[in-house]
Amino acid sequence: MKLVAISMLVIGLCVGCVSTGTVTNEQLKHTQWQLSRVDGLAISPSFSASMSFIDALQVNGFAGCNKFFGEGQLEDNQLSVSKLGMTRKSCGQELDAFEQQLLQTLKQGAMIQIQSQQLVMQGKHTYLFIAK
Numbered sequence: 360m361k362l363v364a365i366s367m368l369v370i371g372l373c374v375g376c377v378s379t380g381t382v383t384n385e386q387l388k389h390t391q392w393q394l395s396r397v398d399g400l401a402i403s404p405s406f407s408a409s410m411s412f413i414d415a416l417q418v419n420g421f422a423g424c425n426k427f428f429g430e431g432q433l434e435d436n437q438l439s440v441s442k443l444g445m446t447r448k449s450c451g452q453e454l455d456a457f458e459q460q461l462l463q464t465l466k467q468g469a470m471i472q473i474q475s476q477q478l479v480m481q482g483k484h485t486y487l488f489i490a491k
Contacts, residue, residue, distance in 0.1 A: 382436050382471050387412040392478050392488035399485065406457050410488065422458040424450035429465070438480065439468030460484060
């Protein structure tokens with residue numbers, strides 16, 4: 360009997376280790392993420408980017424040079440950000456292009472998945488964020 364109870368406890372604990380398949384507003388609310396990889400490649404420290412979600416799925420972040428903010432919408436595991444605003448510094452052609460690529464993905468919408476303290480955002484490019 361104890362073995363069955365222990366097995367059920369282990370299975371119950373591992374349920375949180377895998378994706379449920381559906382990401383909800385509640386899973387995103389009050390979370391912070393640091394960009395780790397783009398298209399499977401580790402990012403350069405000069406391309407540091409992060410994103411956080413607050414009440415009502417408001418999105419705030421840092422795209423590598425500029426801060427951004429907007430209103431997130433989540434439908435069928437697709438995250439899009441409307442009313443996207445940002446600061447307007449220029450940090451060189453390569454970093455500016457990286458930022459525009461990330462922000463365009465957020466505007467157009469991307470499929471997201473949360474698994475093992477990681478958020479994967481799949482649009483034209485695949486962004487892997489780790490929990491902060």
